[in-house]
Amino acid sequence: MGRAAQAVIHLSAIRHNYRLAKRLASGAQAIAVVKADAYGHGSAEVARFLEPETVAFGVACIEEALELRASGITKPILLLEGFFTEDELAVVSANNFWTAVHRPEQITWIEQAVLTQPLNVWLKMDSGMHRLGMAPETYAAEFKRLKASPNVESVVLMSHLACADELESAYTYQQIAAFDQATSDLDAPHSIANSPATLGWPSLHRDWVRPGLMLYGASPFEDAHEYADQLMPAMTLQSEVIAIREILAGDAVGYGASFRADKPMRIGTVAMGYGDGYPRHAVTGTPVMVNGQRTRIIGRVSMDMCGVDLTDIAGVEIGATVEFWGANLAVEEVAKHCGTIPYTLLTCVTKRVPRVYC
Known part of the structure; x- marks a missing residue:
């Protein structure tokens, strides 16, 4: 619930x-x-x-x-x-x-x-x-x-x-x-x-x-490292697709209409935004995983929601799981797309996001 x-x-x-x-x-x-x-x-x-x-x-x-x-x-x-x-x-x-x-x-x-x-x-x-x-x-x-x-x-x-x-x-x-x-x-x-x-x-x-x-x-390193590569990610930041839209070439997505489709697209709206600690400066192209498949953020991240590209992902419906970083998507990679460092992303996840321990 x-x-x-x-x-x-x-x-x-x-x-x-x-x-x-x-x-x-x-x-x-x-x-x-x-x-x-x-x-x-x-x-x-x-x-x-x-x-x-x-x-x-x-x-x-x-x-x-x-x-x-x-x-x-x-x-x-x-x-x-x-x-x-x-x-x-x-x-x-x-x-x-x-x-x-x-x-x-x-x-x-x-x-x-x-x-x-x-x-x-x-x-x-x-x-x-x-x-x-x-x-x-x-x-x-x-x-x-x-x-x-x-x-x-x-x-x-x-x-x-x-x-x-x-x-x-x-x-x-x-x-x-x-x-x-x-x-x-x-x-x-x-x-x-x-x-x-x-x-x-x-x-x-x-x-x-x-x-x-x-x-x-x-x-903490920019490049691969023998021992750092043995670390296991401890946080999976995730949410779900809560809406799906079919848009046409030229249609805009998100605040400021900063993203415009260059072809017909299928897009998803996900319950995750900068009010949760996911960075507003995550640019179009920042990777996310939807149902275990790699895709991208499109448009500006809002306070409570963001848009993801579902065009080339089959079988995605309302309720599909979206991973923003975790075992399948390194927080270091996300940080690079956002022009920041993993320390910032991890420490900025807000209290309104429940921590679930396993």
């Missing part, structure tokens, strides 16, 4: 992808990154399923971490953006959250805090991305401050790579050189590898890897 748009989440695929990360980085521990509602897949459901497999989870902020605790997750949760105000430290400590630290005043707050238990701190270095992190020249001193504080139980040395998805990038080597030079005399575990580094830079696995996008079966 009701509207047919849904995101089918294949939890076994997420487990497969997490196990792939652990196998590739067999000497490291793997944090399962479930920020942004597990990249649109449902953080509570994904975390509950993965909890027997993983040591800890990664989220962006304390709000996401508290949602996981409220859903019953007991494993440690790393705050990848850290804490934002001094008063959050009590919550971090009480809930066994691990926290990134990326600016000196956060260390001062830790030193001055009254906590129920000491913290597991991930000290972030700005090795060249220039987003978050301590400067390399002050990093060792900040590490020593943390190690001297009774409010700190342990410290992990952490950085983030700007170009790990470019496997020949000289910039990654520059970042690693900066990180290794600044940490050469520091005795603590390292964490550098995100999804592309986990898949493509084995020398950067170190002690902790942080797989994110790869857990959900999408590749």
